[in-house]
Amino acid sequence: MEELRQLARSAGASVVGSVIQEKPRLDPATLIGSGKVEEVARLAEQTHAEVLLFDHELSPIQQRNLEQAVGRKTLDRTQLILDIFARRARTREGRLQVELAQLDYLLPRLLGKGVLLSRLGGGIGTRGPGETKLETDRRRIRQRIQSIKREIERVRRTRRTRHSGRTRAEAPVVALVGYTNAGKSTLFSTLTHAEAPASDQLFMTLDPLVRRARLAAGQAALLVDTVGFIQKLPHSLVAAFRATLEEVTQADLLLHVMDASAEDMAEREESVNAVLDEIGAGDRPRIDVLNKIDALGPERRRALQDARPEGVLVSARTGEGLDTLRDLLLRRLELAPTSVRLRFGAAEQRAIASVYTAGRVLAHEADGDQVVIEAEIPARLVERYRARFA
Numbered sequence: 455m456e457e458l459r460q461l462a463r464s465a466g467a468s469v470v471g472s473v474i475q476e477k478p479r480l481d482p483a484t485l486i487g488s489g490k491v492e493e494v495a496r497l498a499e500q501t502h503a504e505v506l507l508f509d510h511e512l513s514p515i516q517q518r519n520l521e522q523a524v525g526r527k528t529l530d531r532t533q534l535i536l537d538i539f540a541r542r543a544r545t546r547e548g549r550l551q552v553e554l555a556q557l558d559y560l561l562p563r564l565l566g567k568g569v570l571l572s573r574l575g576g577g578i579g580t581r582g583p584g585e586t587k588l589e590t591d592r593r594r595i596r597q598r599i600q601s602i603k604r605e606i607e608r609v610r611r612t613r614r615t616r617h618s619g620r621t622r623a624e625a626p627v628v629a630l631v632g633y634t635n636a637g638k639s640t641l642f643s644t645l646t647h648a649e650a651p652a653s654d655q656l657f658m659t660l661d662p663l664v665r666r667a668r669l670a671a672g673q674a675a676l677l678v679d680t681v682g683f684i685q686k687l688p689h690s691l692v693a694a695f696r697a698t699l700e701e702v703t704q705a706d707l708l709l710h711v712m713d714a715s716a717e718d719m720a721e722r723e724e725s726v727n728a729v730l731d732e733i734g735a736g737d738r739p740r741i742d743v744l745n746k747i748d749a750l751g752p753e754r755r756r757a758l759q760d761a762r763p764e765g766v767l768v769s770a771r772t773g774e775g776l777d778t779l780r781d782l783l784l785r786r787l788e789l790a791p792t793s794v795r796l797r798f799g800a801a802e803q804r805a806i807a808s809v810y811t812a813g814r815v816l817a818h819e820a821d822g823d824q825v826v827i828e829a830e831i832p833a834r835l836v837e838r839y840r841a842r843f844a
C-alpha cells in the first residue's frame with residue numbers, strides 16, 4: 455500500500471484515505487465484496503475523493519461496476535503506472551512508447567464499437583492515448599499501433615547505428631538498472647558530473663541518458679541512466695520500452711542499483727531480475743550496487759556486506775564507496791592500458807585512426823607499404839586488434 459501511495463503521489467494525486475480488504479475469493483463483479491464497496495463509497499463521500507485506485511488488476515467489467523457503484527473514476531495499478539509514464543514522457547520516442555503501451559492495454563478492453571477512449575484511457579489527469587479522436591474503434595487503434603511500431607523501429611535503427619560506432623571506438627557501455635527510486639540517476643550524476651533529474655517521485659527517469667564517466671586518467675566508460683522497474687510492471691510497458699531498453703541488453707556491464715535502506719530489498723531485486731530476464735539482459739555481466747548506506751547504521755552495513763560479499767556498498771548522496779566502485783569498474787571493464795605493436799596496410803586509414811581514439815599512440819612508422827604502430831590500448835581491445843593487425 456505504501457508503494458501505491460507513492461505511485462499516486464507521483465501521478466500528481468494526494469491520498470485522502472485507504473482501505474484494505476483481505477479476501478480469499480475475489481468477487482468477479484466488483485473485485486471487493488459488496489459490503490466493502492459500500493464502505494469505500496462512504497469514505498469517498500466523507501473525504502471528497504475524486505478517484506479510486508486499486509493495487510490489484512481490475513477487469514473491464516469490475517472497473518465499470520465500481521465506477522457506477524461509487525460514482526468515482528476508478529483506476530487499477532497498471533493504469534496508474536501508465537498515467538505516470540504519460541506525464542513523464544518528454545522525447546518523441548518516449549511519448550510513442552507510452553502511447554503504444556496505453557493502446558495495447560486498451561485494445562482488449564474495448565467493450566464494443568465506439569467506446570469512449572477518454573473514459574478508459576485517461577488516468578488521473580486526462581492523459582489518455584491519442585487525444586485526437588475520442589470515439590474510435592478497434593480497427594483504427596490497430597492501425598495506430600502498427601504505425602507507432604514502425605516509427606519506433608525507425609528511431610531504434612538510427613540509434614543502433616550511432617550506438618555501434620560509439621561503442622567500438624570510444625569506451626565500454628555501462629547501464630544503470632534497478633528498481634524505481636533506488637538512486638540510479640543520483641549515482642549517474644555523481645559519476646558523470648552531469649545533472650540527471652533525480653527525485654523522490656517514482657519513475658522520474660523515462661528516457662535513457664548517456665554520458666561519459668571518467669574512471670581514472672585516460673580511462674572512461676559510457677554510462678547509461680535508464681527507466682526504473684517496479685513489481686508487477688505492466689507487460690505492455692516492458693514490451694513498448696524494448697527499444698529504449700536495448701541500451702541495457704547491449705551494455706558491456708550492468709550496475710544493478712539497489713536501495714539498501716528499503717525493507718523489501720530482496721523482493722525488489724527479484725522483480726528487477728524478472729524484467730532483466732524478460733528483455734534478454736539476464737546474462738549480462740553485473741555488479742550489485744547497494745546504495746543509500748548513509749541511511750544505515752554500522753551494524754546493518756556489516757550484516758549487508760556479509761550477506762553479499764560481491765556487492766559494493768555506496769552512498770550516491772555522500773560519495774562514500776564510490777572509489778571502490780570505480781576501481782571495480784576499471785577491473786571488470788578491462789580498461790587497464792596495455793602495450794601492443796600493430797601492423798596495418800597503408801589503405802587501412804580508418805583502423806589506424808581508431809587506435810588514436812581508443813588509446814595512446816607511442817610510435818607510428820612506415821615499414822615499406824605498411825604502417826607499424828606502437829600504442830597502449832585498453833586491455834579489453836587487445837585481442838580484437840591483435841587478431842586483425844598483428
Ligand SMILES: Nc1nc2c(ncn2[C@@H]2O[C@H](COP(=O)(O)OP(=O)(O)OP(=O)(O)O)[C@@H](O)[C@H]2O)c(=O)[nH]1
Nearest residue numbers: 635636637638639640652653657658659682770771
Ligand atoms: N539517503 C540517500 N538517498 C538517496 C541516495 N541516492 C539517491 N537518494 C534519493 O533517492 C531518491 C530517488 O533517487 P533517484 O536518483 O531519482 O532514483 P532513480 O533510481 O533514478 O529513480 P527513477 O528514475 O524514478 O527510477 C531521491 O530522493 C534521492 O535523493 C543515497 O545514497 N542516500
Ligand SMILES: [Mg+2]
Nearest residue numbers: 638639658659
Ligand atoms: Mg532516475
